[in-house]
Amino acid sequence: MKRRLAILGASLLAIAASMVVFSAPASAAVGLHISGRNIVEANGQTFVMRGVNHPHVWYTNQTNSFADIKALGANTVRVVLGSGKRWGPSTDVANVISLCKQNRLICVLEVHDTTGYGEDSAAATLDEAVDYWISQKSVLAGQESYVAINIGNEPIGNTNAAQWTSATTGAIAKMRSNGFQHLLMIDAPNWGQDWQYVMRDNAQTVLNADTLHNTVLSIHMYDVFSTAASITAYLDRFQAAGWPLVIGEFGWQRSSSNVDHETILAESAARGLGYLGWSWSGNTDPYLDMATGFNPAQLTTWGERIFNGANGIKATAREATTYSSGPTAPPTTPATTPPTTPPTSAPPTGGQGCTAAYTVAGQWSGGFQGTVRVTAGGTAIKGWTVSWTFPNGQSVTQAWSATITSSSSSVTARNVSYNGSLAAGAGTEFGFLGSWNGTNGVPAVTCTAS
Incomplete structure (x- = not known):
């Protein structure tokens, strides 16, 4: 139980590169x-x-x-x-x-x-x-x-x-x-x-x-x-x-x-x-x-x-x-199945301080997960804002690693405290869960750096 999350301040040490590889003996147990x-x-x-x-x-x-x-x-x-x-x-x-x-x-x-x-x-x-x-x-x-x-x-x-x-x-x-x-x-x-x-x-x-x-x-x-x-x-x-x-x-x-x-x-x-x-x-x-x-x-x-x-x-x-009757039986609740080639909106070109790429990472009946990758341009940035308009009435229901606001189909995502500063060419990702009905088209996205 995690009613106590405070751990003694301890930085992880570097792990030695040289290791001995052990070959585990076969188990003599039954079942798992x-x-x-x-x-x-x-x-x-x-x-x-x-x-x-x-x-x-x-x-x-x-x-x-x-x-x-x-x-x-x-x-x-x-x-x-x-x-x-x-x-x-x-x-x-x-x-x-x-x-x-x-x-x-x-x-x-x-x-x-x-x-x-x-x-x-x-x-x-x-x-x-x-x-x-x-x-x-x-x-x-x-x-x-x-x-x-x-x-x-x-x-x-x-x-x-x-x-x-x-x-x-x-x-x-x-x-x-x-x-x-x-x-x-x-x-x-x-x-x-x-x-x-x-x-x-x-x-x-x-x-x-x-x-x-x-x-x-x-x-x-x-x-x-x-x-x-x-x-x-x-x-x-x-x-x-x-x-x-x-x-x-x-x-x-x-x-x-x-x-x-x-x-x-x-x-x-x-x-x-x-x-x-x-x-x-x-x-x-x-x-x-x-x-x-x-x-x-x-x-x-x-x-x-x-x-x-x-x-x-x-x-x-x-x-x-x-x-189950076979080794490849799926779970009772169907697994989220990403499209064979996940739809992605390509980063826009031009002299912007950052670009953004939107991907449907997976979708299921009535819901989907989106991932947006933000990449800094040729110079470092201190913050970013990503915007898009859903083409088919989709909406965002949950988000992580970004602060998202929306009005009708228009969505704005801003960096949070720990992922706004990016070195030149560096990137970060945020994700969200959304709802859709009928069509889940990929919107064009824009990124503005600060």
């Missing part, structure tokens, strides 16, 4: 399991998680959320549970699994009580989390094709993060010695963000601790990962080493100091990485909530972006084949 860097199903089909977190332990009556999340295209839901140390105990695990299966979702179950151990005095240890899983073993056994167990959420804070390695290897060993064959998910320390690189530098030790070779590592990306460079450098290290990884939590970039969600989404799609955004609802904060008041008809800017945007859930999720 690891093959190389990938999560695969029992039939060998690669499964890429595309979903969100649901704060079930605090809102146990919101059982409709499973169907709502599925209807928006997700193939996975990470469900917050309590061990009883701080929240819960969650004694309804069998019902949670049933809700996941009814809605054809893969269930990632996590104990939240471990959050920030060592820094938060109320937090549980990973060993205590394992005791909870052992207490639930009777309802978890036989569900290996549908359930992954995230042993403990963000199990170490910023105090003595080095203890994470021994605590984690001990927890994995205890799970396996008690007969669990499930895919295990392991969160990083530093409140999940690994800014001291304890998980990165000890990943192989943790993976080796699993006798079934069926563990996936999970990084949570918030303000520590506010730049594209910090995200790609971290992901590059895991990819080069051949370690399985998912992005188990992340938010969106409301301001320049927040996580660069656009890079997370794009890199996840390019690398075949699973992601699970935080969170469906219940934070009472539009920065974190995807749906206002658990209402799927009232998606926030974040909700619209992650479900309906480019590289988002609808565009990239594929349902687990354990629920």
Whole structure:
């Protein structure tokens, strides 16, 4: 749960260029399991998680959320549970699994009580989390094709993060010695963000601790990962080493100091990485909530972006084949399908201080996502304004990385605080969600620099 977003000020260090590449042993587990860097199903089909977190332990009556999340295209839901140390105990695990299966979702179950151990005095240890899983073993056994167990959420804070390695290897060993064959998910320390690189530098030790070779590592990306460079450098290290990884939590970039969600989404799609955004609802904060008041008809800017945007859930999720008759079955909600050649308005020519190119990144019945790339001309600019007039009565409903105003079909987009200054020839992008009916023609756009 992200009711605390403040992280100790820590700049990401440069990652060493020289790396040792490890060849992961084949998993001996049943159901969902690891093959190389990938999560695969029992039939060998690669499964890429595309979903969100649901704060079930605090809102146990919101059982409709499973169907709502599925209807928006997700193939996975990470469900917050309590061990009883701080929240819960969650004694309804069998019902949670049933809700996941009814809605054809893969269930990632996590104990939240471990959050920030060592820094938060109320937090549980990973060993205590394992005791909870052992207490639930009777309802978890036989569900290996549908359930992954995230042993403990963000199990170490910023105090003595080095203890994470021994605590984690001990927890994995205890799970396996008690007969669990499930895919295990392991969160990083530093409140999940690994800014001291304890998980990165000890990943192989943790993976080796699993006798079934069926563990996936999970990084949570918030303000520590506010730049594209910090995200790609971290992901590059895991990819080069051949370690399985998912992005188990992340938010969106409301301001320049927040996580660069656009890079997370794009890199996840390019690398075949699973992601699970935080969170469906219940934070009472539009920065974190995807749906206002658990209402799927009232998606926030974040909700619209992650479900309906480019590289988002609808565009990239594929349902687990354990629920379907074939390996290529689409999700229940049709994925957003960009045109074969996305329509684009070419940048205007001339001596302007900037140019803009408008692209329909994807569209679906009644809605679409637009992306506009702004490029500075031969000299640096301090700000920009992009204007266009929709030719077919379209309208903008949500926007990010620009301030958009409209009057009838005329639209004006202005830079926000962090993307107005551009060096000569440099570019930036903003995006929006819109509605259309009948025809979704591409308007001509103009860009004015300041």
